[in-house]
Amino acid sequence: xxxxxxxxxxxxxxxxxxxxxxxxxxxxxxxxxxxxxxxxxxxxxxxxxxxxxxxxxxxxxxxxxxxxxxxxxxxxxxxxxxxxxxxxxxxxxxxxxxxxxxxxxxxxxxxxxxxxxxxxxxxxxxxxxxxxxxxxxxxxxxxxxxxxxxxxxxxxxxxxxxxxxxxxxxxxxxxxxxxxxxxxxxxxxxxxxxxxxxxxxxxxxxxxxxxxxxxxxxxxxxxxxxxxxxxxxxxxxxxxxxxxxxxxxxxxxxxxxxxxxxxxxxxxxxxxxxxxxxxxxxxxxxxxxxxxxxxxxxxxxxxxxxxxxxxxxxxxxxxxxxxxxxxxxxxx
Amino acid sequence: xxxxxxxxxxxxxxxxxxxxxxxxxxxxxxxxxxxxxxxxxxxxxxxxxxxxxxxxxxxxxxxxxxxxxxxxxxxxxxxxxxxxxxxxxxxxxxxxxxxxxxxxxxxxxxxxxxxxxxxxxxxxxxxxxxxxxxxxxxxxxxxxxxxxxxxxxxxxxxxxxxxxxxxxxxxxxxxxxxxxxxxxxxxxxxxxxxxxxxxxxxxxxxxxxxxxxxxxxxxxxxxxxxxxxxxxxxxxxxxxxxxxxxxxxxxxxxxxxxxxxxxxxxxxxxxxxxxxxxxxxxxx
Numbered sequence: 170x171x172x173x174x175x176x177x178x179x180x181x182x183x184x185x186x187x188x189x190x191x192x193x194x195x196x197x198x199x200x201x202x203x204x205x206x207x208x209x210x211x212x213x214x215x216x217x218x219x220x221x222x223x224x225x226x227x228x229x230x231x232x233x234x235x236x237x238x239x240x241x242x243x244x245x246x247x248x249x250x251x252x253x254x255x256x257x258x259x260x261x262x263x264x265x266x267x268x269x270x271x272x273x274x275x276x277x278x279x280x281x282x283x284x285x286x287x288x289x290x291x292x293x294x295x296x297x298x299x300x301x302x303x304x305x306x307x308x309x310x311x312x313x314x315x316x317x318x319x320x321x322x323x324x325x326x327x328x329x330x331x332x333x334x335x336x337x338x339x340x341x342x343x344x345x346x347x348x349x350x351x352x353x354x355x356x357x358x359x360x361x362x363x364x365x366x367x368x369x370x371x372x373x374x375x376x377x378x379x380x381x382x383x384x385x386x387x388x389x390x391x392x393x394x395x396x397x398x399x400x401x402x403x404x405x406x407x408x409x410x411x412x413x414x415x416x417x418x419x420x421x422x423x424x425x426x427x428x429x430x431x432x433x434x435x436x437x438x439x440x441x442x443x444x445x446x447x448x449x450x451x452x453x454x455x456x457x458x459x460x461x462x463x464x465x466x467x468x469x470x471x472x473x474x475x476x477x478x479x480x481x482x483x484x485x486x487x488x489x490x491x492x493x494x495x496x497x498x499x500x501x
Numbered sequence: 502x503x504x505x506x507x508x509x510x511x512x513x514x515x516x517x518x519x520x521x522x523x524x525x526x527x528x529x530x531x532x533x534x535x536x537x538x539x540x541x542x543x544x545x546x547x548x549x550x551x552x553x554x555x556x557x558x559x560x561x562x563x564x565x566x567x568x569x570x571x572x573x574x575x576x577x578x579x580x581x582x583x584x585x586x587x588x589x590x591x592x593x594x595x596x597x598x599x600x601x602x603x604x605x606x607x608x609x610x611x612x613x614x615x616x617x618x619x620x621x622x623x624x625x626x627x628x629x630x631x632x633x634x635x636x637x638x639x640x641x642x643x644x645x646x647x648x649x650x651x652x653x654x655x656x657x658x659x660x661x662x663x664x665x666x667x668x669x670x671x672x673x674x675x676x677x678x679x680x681x682x683x684x685x686x687x688x689x690x691x692x693x694x695x696x697x698x699x700x701x702x703x704x705x706x707x708x709x710x711x712x713x714x715x716x717x718x719x720x721x722x723x724x725x726x727x728x729x730x731x732x733x734x735x736x737x738x739x740x741x742x743x744x745x746x747x748x749x750x751x752x753x754x755x756x757x758x759x760x761x762x763x764x765x766x767x768x769x770x771x772x773x774x775x776x777x778x779x780x781x782x783x784x785x
Contacts, residue, residue, distance in 0.1 A: 242684070242685030254679065258699055267681075271690065
């Protein structure tokens with residue numbers, strides 16, 4: 170267990186810069202989620218911490234020790250891959266034990282550690298099976314087990330749940346989080362799914378185009394997005410953005426209001442036409458189009474009456490829920 | 502129910518027809534081999550006197566023991582041993598070299614990687630026969646005429662096998678190599694612990710093909726072995742044919758032919774299951 174520090178870490182492939190300098194201090198035992206759309210550099214960042222990609226500039230420290238030049242093995246990390254990367258010809262036991270065997274851990278110690286991990290992950294009945302005889306969730310657990318037995322300082326997860334079906338994903342999400350709490354190992358978790366980020370993270374890093382747009386606790390990030398991108402990416406349905414011109418304010422600025430903070434009125438200065446309504450049972454999403462063509466979503470309680478499709482209604486919100494963004498993105 | 506049984510009958514008839522076709526085909530191909538076998542079990546006068554016998558005679562043990570122990574130029578047992586050594590050397594050597602070169606080409610970055618790959622690939626277009634004169638020159642200068650090294654070394658590089666393993670390695674997910682790296686396995690450890698066991702079925706399939714390729718080598722052993730004790734069996738059969746007015750000892754020649762067929766058949770039958778799996782599926 171250890172702290173993990175990224176100090177202005179940069180990465181370029183040839184002349185293309187993919188990571189423009191990310192800095193964060195991660196405390197011992199913290200669970201950090203890196204979230205962002207595909208191509209934002211989140212996996213590259215993780216792989217740099219793992220030692221699978223070279224670091225162009227900046228410094229990565231694990232437990233206060235610079236590891237830029239170290240091989241993955243020497244960094245005291247364990248990684249869970251998106252497609253699990255289990256060795257197909259080895260049994261579950263051998264898959265988990267392989268790293269320990271290379272590290273020349275005594276046989277009895279290997280057996281104890283694998284048995285512990287198998288018990289923790291409910292894999293005991295499957296130890297002699299080959300990976301192809303396991304279900305997706307079980308393979309996922311083996312990949313976790315392989316990471317656990319090494320007792321590393323840092324866990325690295327590279328979109329570990331994206332190959333699972335929706336239901337299993339929710340279940341494994343909880344399991345991974347519970348396991349991490351129990352073991353107390355510092356973790357870095359990459360995902361493109363903002364729900365995973367919101368539910369699992371102690372703190373999250375929202376990446377956009379190789380830049381860490383915001384680093385913070387999930388609810389803080391949700392309530393106080395630093396940029397237009399963060400406001401749009403975190404939260405589902407996404408934040409509504411209205412141009413200053415439409416509202417009769419300074420042109421060039423943008424106003425963000427979350428769907429749950431918008432209200433429908435019969436009258437009001439800002440008019441919009443109802444496109445369609447999605448009644449989801451517990452809540453209803455009303456999709457509207459404003460005069461300048463902007464799409465707006467309003468989330469309201471299922472009990473509240475919702476307008477007919479095609480009906481014109483007024484939009485309103487209380488000013489404390491307004492988020493103002495500069496044209497180039499940052500919050501004003 | 503009636504309809505159902507009708508369908509079974511129909512399929513039954515089809516089954517018989519296909520089997521009949523197959524049986525005729527097999528008989529057609531097997532007939533010459535049968536004749537060779539019959540000829541290897543009768544005495545010399547019985548062969549040369551028409552009509553040729555179609556049923557085995559009583560000279561089986563005499564002919565085969567004569568072939569194995571004495572032969573004509575060299576005992577067949579010795580030639581079988583030479584052939585086995587050469588075929589195994591070629592098959593194992595080819596597999597080892599092509600596995601390693603495919604590993605280098607797929608998993609390492611080095612200057613001229615593309616160039617080397619294409620150079621290997623180009624040699625596909627140059628079979629042994631095309632380069633046989635310079636190869637002979639090289640082997641002769643190394644003093645390897647009439648030696649096992651001379652028989653094996655020139656045939657040991659294989660572009661086909663390298664290409665096959667390269668294609669297989671490229672289907673192995675990169676994450677597997679990365680996982681091994683995170684687990685602390687160096688490149689050669691990854692090669693032996695993970696890549697090699699995963700290529701098991703491909704290796705088996707190639708072994709069968711290459712063993713037969715090595716066993717059936719004719720021109721090259723004919724060129725570089727002058728000493729009868731270094732003869733391989735495939736070329737040895739030809740050497741048994743008489744020159745001039747000598748009388749051919751057909752029963753012994755035929756016994757040798759049958760013996761020459763046994764090892765490849767054993768290899769194919771013994772490795773059939775792995776062989777087919779290697780050609781059909783790849784385990785990932």
